[in-house]
Amino acid sequence: MLTLTTPLVDLHHHGLPRIGQKTAHALAVEIAAINARPDAREATVEDLLHYLPMRYEDRSNLTRISQLRDGETASIEVMVRIGGIIPLKGGRLKMYEFIGTDGENQIRAFWWNQIYLNRVFTRGSRVILYGQWKLNRYKGYFEVENPDYEILSDDDDEAEVTAVHTARRVPIYRKLGDFRTRQLRTIFHRVIAGLPREIPESLPAEVIDRCRIISFGEALRLAHFPGEDAAIEEYNHAHSPAHRRLIFEEFFWLAVALGVRRSQRISEPKASHIEITDRIREAVRAILPFNPTNAQKRALKEIVDDMTSDKPMNRLLQGDVGSGKTIVAVQAMVIAIENGYQTSLMAPTEILAEQHARNIKLWLANTPYRVELLTGSLKVKEKRERQKAIAAGDVDLVIGTHALIQEAVEFHRLGLAVIDEQHRFGVLQRAEIQRRGMNTDVLVVTATPIPRSLAMTVYGDLEVSIIDELPPGRTPVSTHVRGEDRRDKIYEFIRDQIRKGRQAYVVLPIIEESEKLDLRNAREMYELLRTGVFPEFGVGLLHGKMKPAEKDEVMQAFSANRLQILVATTVIEVGVDVPNASVMLIEHAERFGLSQLHQLRGRVGRGAAESFCILLAQFSKTKEAKERLKIMEETTDGFKIAEKDLEIRGPGEVMGTRQSGIPAFRIANIVRDQKILELARREADHMLNERTLTRETDRIIQHVRSQPRFGLARVG
Ligand code: ADP
Ligand code: MG
Numbered sequence: 001m002l003t004l005t006t007p008l009v010d011l012h013h014h015g016l017p018r019i020g021q022k023t024a025h026a027l028a029v030e031i032a033a034i035n036a037r038p039d040a041r042e043a044t045v046e047d048l049l050h051y052l053p054m055r056y057e058d059r060s061n062l063t064r065i066s067q068l069r070d071g072e073t074a075s076i077e078v079m080v081r082i083g084g085i086i087p088l089k090g091g092r093l094k095m096y097e098f099i100g101t102d103g104e105n106q107i108r109a110f111w112w113n114q115i116y117l118n119r120v121f122t123r124g125s126r127v128i129l130y131g132q133w134k135l136n137r138y139k140g141y142f143e144v145e146n147p148d149y150e151i152l153s154d155d156d157d158e159a160e161v162t163a164v165h166t167a168r169r170v171p172i173y174r175k176l177g178d179f180r181t182r183q184l185r186t187i188f189h190r191v192i193a194g195l196p197r198e199i200p201e202s203l204p205a206e207v208i209d210r211c212r213i214i215s216f217g218e219a220l221r222l223a224h225f226p227g228e229d230a231a232i233e234e235y236n237h238a239h240s241p242a243h244r245r246l247i248f249e250e251f252f253w254l255a256v257a258l259g260v261r262r263s264q265r266i267s268e269p270k271a272s273h274i275e276i277t278d279r280i281r282e283a284v285r286a287i288l289p290f291n292p293t294n295a296q297k298r299a300l301k302e303i304v305d306d307m308t309s310d311k312p313m314n315r316l317l318q319g320d321v322g323s324g325k326t327i328v329a330v331q332a333m334v335i336a337i338e339n340g341y342q343t344s345l346m347a348p349t350e351i352l353a354e355q356h357a358r359n360i361k362l363w364l365a366n367t368p369y370r371v372e373l374l375t376g377s378l379k380v381k382e383k384r385e386r387q388k389a390i391a392a393g394d395v396d397l398v399i400g401t402h403a404l405i406q407e408a409v410e411f412h413r414l415g416l417a418v419i420d421e422q423h424r425f426g427v428l429q430r431a432e433i434q435r436r437g438m439n440t441d442v443l444v445v446t447a448t449p450i451p452r453s454l455a456m457t458v459y460g461d462l463e464v465s466i467i468d469e470l471p472p473g474r475t476p477v478s479t480h481v482r483g484e485d486r487r488d489k490i491y492e493f494i495r496d497q498i499r500k501g502r503q504a505y506v507v508l509p510i511i512e513e514s515e516k517l518d519l520r521n522a523r524e525m526y527e528l529l530r531t532g533v534f535p536e537f538g539v540g541l542l543h544g545k546m547k548p549a550e551k552d553e554v555m556q557a558f559s560a561n562r563l564q565i566l567v568a569t570t571v572i573e574v575g576v577d578v579p580n581a582s583v584m585l586i587e588h589a590e591r592f593g594l595s596q597l598h599q600l601r602g603r604v605g606r607g608a609a610e611s612f613c614i615l616l617a618q619f620s621k622t623k624e625a626k627e628r629l630k631i632m633e634e635t636t637d638g639f640k641i642a643e644k645d646l647e648i649r650g651p652g653e654v655m656g657t658r659q660s661g662i663p664a665f666r667i668a669n670i671v672r673d674q675k676i677l678e679l680a681r682r683e684a685d686h687m688l689n690e691r692t693l694t695r696e697t698d699r700i701i702q703h704v705r706s707q708p709r710f711g712l713a714r715v716g
Helices: 008-014 021-034 045-049 158-166 181-194 205-211 216-224 232-236 241-267 278-286 294-308 325-338 350-363 380-391 402-408 429-435 452-458 484-499 515-533 548-559 594-601 623-634 638-649 674-690 695-705
Strands: 055-058 073-088 093-101 106-112 126-136 141-145 148-151 169-172 314-319 342-347 371-374 397-401 414-420 441-446 463-467 478-482 503-507 539-542 565-568 581-586 612-616
Touching: 008 021, 008 045, 021 045, 045 181, 045 216, 055 232, 073 106, 106 126, 148 181, 158 169, 158 181, 169 181, 181 216, 205 674, 216 241, 232 241, 241 674, 241 695, 278 325, 294 314, 294 325, 294 441, 294 463, 314 325, 325 342, 325 350, 325 414, 325 441, 342 350, 350 371, 350 397, 350 548, 371 380, 478 623, 484 503, 484 581, 484 612, 515 539, 515 565, 539 548, 581 594, 594 612, 594 623, 594 638, 612 623, 623 638, 674 695
Parallel strands: 106 141, 314 441, 314 463, 342 397, 342 414, 371 397, 414 441, 478 612, 503 565, 503 581, 539 565, 581 612
Antiparallel strands: 055 169, 073 093, 073 126, 093 106, 126 141, 126 148
16 A cells, blocks of 8 residues: 555655656665655655645646736746747857747747757647747737747646646646656656545644644645635645645654754763862963953853763854854863863864964963864874774874765764864754763854854754854954956055055855866966966965865965965865964855855955955846845854854755755745744643653654664664
C-alpha cells in the first residue's frame, strides 16, 4: 500500500499510472538532495509532498483574449498557429515568437534567445501562457514577453487535462531536476490519489483541537490542489489553512526537539570540571594583546559562569563583524586548557582555519600550549600524526574545518568545542559534537547579528551572549555607491590610499550559472589591475578554485603587505582579518545580498585608519538592489542590516540554511510565520512542561527522538 513512508524509489510498484522505475528513481534523487538525505533510498513520499508549489494560478475561468486589459497578468489558453526564430541586431541576438489564437482573437508571445522553443512549440499545440499582457496598439493585438508556458496537447487523457491542469486552481512548481511543472503536477496528482483517505496524524489531538488546524492529510492534499472555493491569494502567500498546518507542524517538532534537548542538558552533568584560580586568571590575562572592551569582558564572564557550572555550556556568542569575538573564545579555551582539557576551534573554511591558526599561535606564543592545525591539505602522514597526538592528549588546541574535526578526530579529553560558524547556521550540528563522547561545553560564535527574538528560535536551546561594542579607536567605514563612470576616480583614490601605506580589496561576485565566467572575471580584473592600472603595486588574486596552500600563500603575502591589492571572489567574505586594509571595492555590488555586503565591508575598518567601502553598481539596478545599496550607505549596524535583510529576503537565505546542508524548515519561514511560530512554541512547551507526563507526552518525545535530523537519538 502506498503510504507517506513509502520510499520514492519504490513508487513504481504502486500501480500509479505512468510512473515507472526511471521516474521513481529520478524523483528520489532530486527529493533526497533537497532534503539533504545522503541516500536516494531515504527519500519518502512524505518528502515529495513537502515539495510545495511556488505559486498557484486560478485557471477555473481562463481569461479569454477578448477580456484582457492592457498590462494585466493572466493565463490564456491558445493554439499555436505559426512560429519562428527572428534574428536581431545583425544576428547577435535571437528571438523566438509565435502567433496563437483562442479561436476568436490572436496574440503574440515572444522569448529572447530561447531558440530551442522553436522545437518545443509546433503548429496546433495547445498552450497555456502566463505573463503580463501588453496591447500593441500599432498591430492591434496583445503581446507577452517571456511568459511561463505549459503545453497541453501532448497528453492523451482529456479528462485528466481538465481535472488536473486547467479547469481549476493549479499549482505551479519550480523545476525539479528535469521535471517541469506540468509533469510534477501530474505526478503529485497521481500520488495523492494513490494515498489512503486516512493519513496518520503525528500531532497530538488536543493540540489540533486547541489550535483549530486542519488534518495533516487534508493539508498535504490541499497544499497541492486547492479546493474550488479556495482563496488563491492565501495560497500564494503561504497563508492558507493547508500552509498554516504544515508550517505549524514544522515549528512544533523543532520546538519539542529543542525542549527535549534543553531538559537533557539539565539532567546530565558534564564530564569536565572547570575551576578558576588566580593562576588561571593570570594565564588568561597574559595572552591579551590589548585591553578587552566591556562587552568582551561581560561575554567572557557569562561563558566562564557556564564553564564552571556542572551543566554543559551551550552558548552562542554573537557580535557584529570586527567586534572581537575570537579573542574571547580563545580566553575561554585557555581556561579549559589550564584545567587540563583539550579544546577545538572549528572554522567554516580552510582560509579561516589557517588565519585563526596564525593569530592564535601568535597570541599563545609565550605559553606552553601545543596548538595544531588540521586541514584537508595536510599530507596523509602529517594528518595521521596530528590525529594520533590529539588522541594521545598531547595537543591542547586543535584548529580545523568543521568537517575535519567532526569526522576524523578522537580527543583524549575534549573540554571545550568552539564553533566559528560565521553566518552559517547549524542548529543541529552541535548535537554531533556532544555525541562524540563527553557532554562537552560548546561555544558557537556567529557573525550574523540575529535579532534576539529570532535567535531564540533558531538557537532555541542556546544561551546568548552579545558583544555590542566595537574595540576603541575604530572609525566607522564610510560607504559610497558609485557608477561605472567613476571608475578612474576610484582607482586614483585607491592609489592614494596605498601611497599612504594602506591596502585594498577588490571583490567580484560569484555568478552561480557560470563558475567559469567568475573565474575569468576575477582573473581578468587581476590582470588588468596588475599590468594596466597598478603596475607599481603588488596585486594578488584569491578565488575558491585555488588549492588551499596557494590561497594561504596569497593571504600571507597580503597580511604582510607584500601585496597591496587583493582581487578576490567572495572567498574572503568570512572572517578575513588584515587590519591595515582600508579600502573595499565591491564590483557589481547590485548582485550581492545585504548580509554579504555587510560581511565584505567588515573586512575593512579593522585598524585605526579611516576606511572606505565603495559599492560599484552597474547596469540597471533593480528597485530591490537600490534599496539594499542605500541601506549600506546609511548604516553600519549589523543588527539593523540583518533585520532589513530578513525583510527583503527571508531567513533561509540570510542564515544560509541552504549551505549548511541541513534544511531547518521546508515550508516555514521564521520571519513571515512568527505568529504560527509563537503558537507552536507555546504548544510544545505546554506538552512538555505544564502538564504531568502522559502517554501522549511520551509519544511525542519518542517521535522527535526517532528522527535523525533532530540529533536526539543517543539518549534512550
Ligand atoms: P570578529 O568578531 O569579526 O571575529 P575579530 O575577533 O577577528 O572580530 O577581531 C577583529 C579585530 O579586532 C582583530 O584584529 C582583533 O585582534 C582586534 N581586536 C579584538 N578585540 C580588541 C580590543 N579589545 N582592542 C583592540 N583590538 C581588538
Ligand atoms: Mg571572526
